[in-house]
Amino acid sequence: MSATTINSNLLRQMFLTGAANLEANKAWINELNVFPVPDGDTGTNMTMTVVSAVREVTDLGDTDDMRAICKAISSGSLRGARGNSGVILSQLFRGFCKIVRDQKEIDVPLCANAFDKAVETAYKAVMKPKEGTILTVAKGAAEKARELADGGTTDFDEFIPAVIEYADTVLASTPDLLPVLKQAGVVDSGGQGLVQVLKGAYEGYQGKTVDVERLLHPGVAGEAARETEEEEKPTYKFAYETEYMIILDTPMNKKVEDDYRKFLSTYGEDITLLVQPKAIKLHMCTNDPGMVIQKGLQYGQVRQMRVDNLNLKNDPIPEFTTSETEADPAEPTDGETKDPAAAETPHKELGIIAVCAGDGLAEIFKGLGVDVVISGGQTMNPSTADILDAVEKVNADTIFVLPNNKNIILAANQAAAMDGEKKIIVIPTKNVPQGITAVINFMPDLDADANRDNMTEEIGHVKSAEITYAVRDTVIDDVEIREGNMMAIGDAGILGVGDDMNETAAAALEKMIDESTELVSVYYGADITEDDANKLRDKITAAHPACEVDVQNGGQPVYYYILSAE
Amino acid sequence: MAKIAVVTDSNAGITQNDAKNLGISVIPMPFMFGDSDETYYEDINLTREEFFQRLGDGQVVHSSQPSPVEVLKVWDKLLEDGYDEIVHIPMSSGLSGSCQSAMMLSSDYDGRVQVVNNQRISVTQKRSAQDALELAAKGWSAKQIKDKLEEVKFDSSIYIMLNTLVYLKRGGRITPAAAAIGSLLKLKPVLQIKGEKLDAFSKARTVQQGKNTMITAMKNDIEKLYGGIANDPVYLYAVHAQCQDEFNVWKQEVIAAFPNIHVEEGQLSLSISCHTGPGALAIACSRKLEELR
Numbered sequence: 001m002s003a004t005t006i007n008s009n010l011l012r013q014m015f016l017t018g019a020a021n022l023e024a025n026k027a028w029i030n031e032l033n034v035f036p037v038p039d040g041d042t043g044t045n046m047t048m049t050v051v052s053a054v055r056e057v058t059d060l061g062d063t064d065d066m067r068a069i070c071k072a073i074s075s076g077s078l079r080g081a082r083g084n085s086g087v088i089l090s091q092l093f094r095g096f097c098k099i100v101r102d103q104k105e106i107d108v109p110l111c112a113n114a115f116d117k118a119v120e121t122a123y124k125a126v127m128k129p130k131e132g133t134i135l136t137v138a139k140g141a142a143e144k145a146r147e148l149a150d151g152g153t154t155d156f157d158e159f160i161p162a163v164i165e166y167a168d169t170v171l172a173s174t175p176d177l178l179p180v181l182k183q184a185g186v187v188d189s190g191g192q193g194l195v196q197v198l199k200g201a202y203e204g205y206q207g208k209t210v211d212v213e214r215l216l217h218p219g220v221a222g223e224a225a226r227e228t229e230e231e232e233k234p235t236y237k238f239a240y241e242t243e244y245m246i247i248l249d250t251p252m253n254k255k256v257e258d259d260y261r262k263f264l265s266t267y268g269e270d271i272t273l274l275v276q277p278k279a280i281k282l283h284m285c286t287n288d289p290g291m292v293i294q295k296g297l298q299y300g301q302v303r304q305m306r307v308d309n310l311n312l313k314n315d316p317i318p319e320f321t322t323s324e325t326e327a328d329p330a331e332p333t334d335g336e337t338k339d340p341a342a343a344e345t346p347h348k349e350l351g352i353i354a355v356c357a358g359d360g361l362a363e364i365f366k367g368l369g370v371d372v373v374i375s376g377g378q379t380m381n382p383s384t385a386d387i388l389d390a391v392e393k394v395n396a397d398t399i400f401v402l403p404n405n406k407n408i409i410l411a412a413n414q415a416a417a418m419d420g421e422k423k424i425i426v427i428p429t430k431n432v433p434q435g436i437t438a439v440i441n442f443m444p445d446l447d448a449d450a451n452r453d454n455m456t457e458e459i460g461h462v463k464s465a466e467i468t469y470a471v472r473d474t475v476i477d478d479v480e481i482r483e484g485n486m487m488a489i490g491d492a493g494i495l496g497v498g499d500d501m502n503e504t505a506a507a508a509l510e511k512m513i514d515e516s517t518e519l520v521s522v523y524y525g526a527d528i529t530e531d532d533a534n535k536l537r538d539k540i541t542a543a544h545p546a547c548e549v550d551v552q553n554g555g556q557p558v559y560y561y562i563l564s565a566e
Numbered sequence: 567m568a569k570i571a572v573v574t575d576s577n578a579g580i581t582q583n584d585a586k587n588l589g590i591s592v593i594p595m596p597f598m599f600g601d602s603d604e605t606y607y608e609d610i611n612l613t614r615e616e617f618f619q620r621l622g623d624g625q626v627v628h629s630s631q632p633s634p635v636e637v638l639k640v641w642d643k644l645l646e647d648g649y650d651e652i653v654h655i656p657m658s659s660g661l662s663g664s665c666q667s668a669m670m671l672s673s674d675y676d677g678r679v680q681v682v683n684n685q686r687i688s689v690t691q692k693r694s695a696q697d698a699l700e701l702a703a704k705g706w707s708a709k710q711i712k713d714k715l716e717e718v719k720f721d722s723s724i725y726i727m728l729n730t731l732v733y734l735k736r737g738g739r740i741t742p743a744a745a746a747i748g749s750l751l752k753l754k755p756v757l758q759i760k761g762e763k764l765d766a767f768s769k770a771r772t773v774q775q776g777k778n779t780m781i782t783a784m785k786n787d788i789e790k791l792y793g794g795i796a797n798d799p800v801y802l803y804a805v806h807a808q809c810q811d812e813f814n815v816w817k818q819e820v821i822a823a824f825p826n827i828h829v830e831e832g833q834l835s836l837s838i839s840c841h842t843g844p845g846a847l848a849i850a851c852s853r854k855l856e857e858l859r
Contacts, residue, residue, distance in 0.1 A: 437775075
């Protein structure tokens with residue numbers, strides 16, 4: 001086989017096989033994380049990014065419109081972008097698509113141009129590009145592509161394997177560029193993810209096809225059940241989740257209530273009806289929300305109504321086309337989809353969104369005045385779309401986003417870069433203590449700029465550590481770590497390793513506390529008892545009587561303790 | 567030129583001694599403790615030390631406005647002594663009924679007593695009294711002084727960091743502030759007095775953060791509202807409630823943060839202290855009047 005062009009159908013096929021190969025190697029890529037912590041998994045994040053694009057491409061049906069396919073790849077991956085590598089991957093796709101979308105067919109020189117654009121776009125998305133990462137691998141691939149194209153190569157059968165081989169070579173050299181990789185004895189996980197995409201794409205080029213359904217619903221294909229909504233997509237018999245409140249004209253007597261319930265039960269299921277003398281509240285699933293609302297109007301004034309299609313809940317909302325060139329004005333939008341909850345809350349100038357995992361931490365953030373808490377962090381990095389959804393819920397002009405995890409900052413920045421009515425300011429909080437410090441220092445009476453400056457400065461003043469366990473043997477910062485060890489990860493690397501979590505936590509705090517420390521906060525995780533946490537508190541208090549120790553139930557997974565000293 | 571007397575109350579933080587030196591009459595605020603009916607007058611038979619002693623013992627403090635008889639006595643004495651007009655500057659009408667009562671009483675004086683409703687308290691109230699004196703010396707009438715001081719009533723800010731929430735909760739009076747800081751975490755609330763309200767402004771986890779918050783807020787006010795730090799537009803105060811040692815450090819920090827501005831020191835008035843408790847630190851400013859520059 002020999003070919004000098006790739007048409008839109010082949011490109012689509014190559015994209016799907018690329019995605020499938022990434023998915024197939026996900027677990028292996030996860031293992032490459034430098035910190036042997038079960039968190040922010042690169043393979044999972046990149047896969048979810050790409051699967052979001054697969055979904056948009058699949059939704060197109062059978063089309064050979066290059067522009068439509070490119071747009072689906074570009075906006076799907078942008079919206080689904082999670083984690084740093086996911087965001088960079090989405091930018092690579094975006095840059096690539098910008099070049100090829102106006103062509104009927106791709107030849108080798110165009111492909112080289114597209115690679116160049118991809119790399120340029122990705123580098124721009126990262127504030128401080130670091131070498132030895134996915135960026136370096138992408139740059140290597142683009143350089144090889146350029147060399148081959150300029151050298152007169154026209155046959156993709158020659159071109160693709162050569163580019164992949166070179167990308168593999170660059171990948172193998174990432175440990176020489178990033179010492180932290182070398183010590184851990186791994187190559188860069190994001191770079192590996194990119195190579196797997198390219199390898200998969202080559203398989204597609206060679207004629208391999210993939211079962212898209214299996215990719216979109218891995219659970220169905222017999223793989224272990226996933227915990228995430230994103231990957232599971234059940235079909236609901238009654239699609240419209242319908243909610244409203246009725247301010248009653250007259251109290252509802254038993255007979256009327258029974259009739260109403262009977263009526264509702266013929267239109268759907270999962271009915272929750274709360275009846276009080278002045279008002280009723282209904283939540284149900286139905287295929288005919290119109291009738292359900294109509295019926296309610298007989299009893300009084302409808303308020304706080306919300307209707308959403310459960311079967312489409314995880315699908316992208318069309319009007320979120322992303323940027324200058326990708327927005328297509330001719331595309332129909334289905335009107336305003338403002339969240340009614342946002343309309344209900346009084347409008348204000350400034351709002352705050354925080355990302356965290358754990359009920360306790362969510363409560364703490366809400367208690368401090370955060371408008372919306374996005375669940376995520378350690379085990380699940382929220383996507384750009386998740387952040388935009390949360391922004392939609394806050395009725396404010398400017399919204400501060402606290403990612404509270406260094407692997408979420410880039411997705412948040414991407415959300416901030418997307419055009420929208422509301423201004424998004426990302427305060428680059430790398431962990432929960434920084435997030436709490438930021439929100440405590442939020443002053444609603446000051447303007448957005450003053451708050452941004454102040455919060456950004458204050459988060460530098462809190463020292464933090466997270467205590468978790470190692471999932472494999474490795475060496476980081478010259479510290480040898482065995483699988484199952486307790487690790488204390490501080491702001492600048494490993495603070496300590498041990499066998500006992502309280503001792504590891506106390507040892508880490510010894511390194512964090514100095515003469516100016518006034519307060520130590522202990523947020524204990526879901527796997528820790530209050531007793532354990534109190535023992536840790538007593539230990540700290542005994543060693544540092546001048547320090548106040550505040551113990552809070554964070555309820556977070558993975559991290560036994562999140563600690564801060566300030 | 568009319569001879570004008572300036573009257574204020576002890577919330578301005580002017581001691582009876584200072585009052586004599588400044589030429590201002592200061593009406594003492596009455597306090598009662600617990601269930602006892604006995605009334606104490608600030609700086610007459612109640613010192614700051616005694617006040618905080620009783621507060622620390624857990625006694626519930628009731629503050630009250632000066633009795634009308636006391637106010638009328640002071641005014642009548644001044645008019646008998648040969649003053650033509652009186653400028654009366656009571657504590658903020660948002661925090662006490664003193665102003666309302668004084669306005670009512672003044673209606674019998676045919677405009678000779680002008681009650682200023684400019685919502686000041688503590689060091690900013692003191693500054694108003696001093697401004698009134700200086701304007702009077704320039705030949706302004708009582709009515710002109712009242713109008714001027716009311717015109718600029720919002721040109722002052724006070725930020726207070728509490729060391730504890732105990733007293734705020736005990737008083738039960740400043741509920742919006744208390745509600746806004748109802749958090750699971752141990753926090754040091756930062757309150758703001760602006761206009762008539764004492765309310766929550768922000769919060770901090772540590773003393774140092776609380777101080778930074780106050781300084782940031784004050785810098786913002788001076789830059790955005792009062793004409794810019796470089797122009798030395800305000801009288802600036804470092805203030806405390808019964809915590810001299812912490813205050814000495816705080817004052818140096820305020821001086822360092824505002825190197826171009828002279829920093830005066832003051833103490834929170836007892837009427838505010840009974841809500842903040844001892845250990846509160848504060849920063850306050852009052853914009854300089856154009857006419858007195």
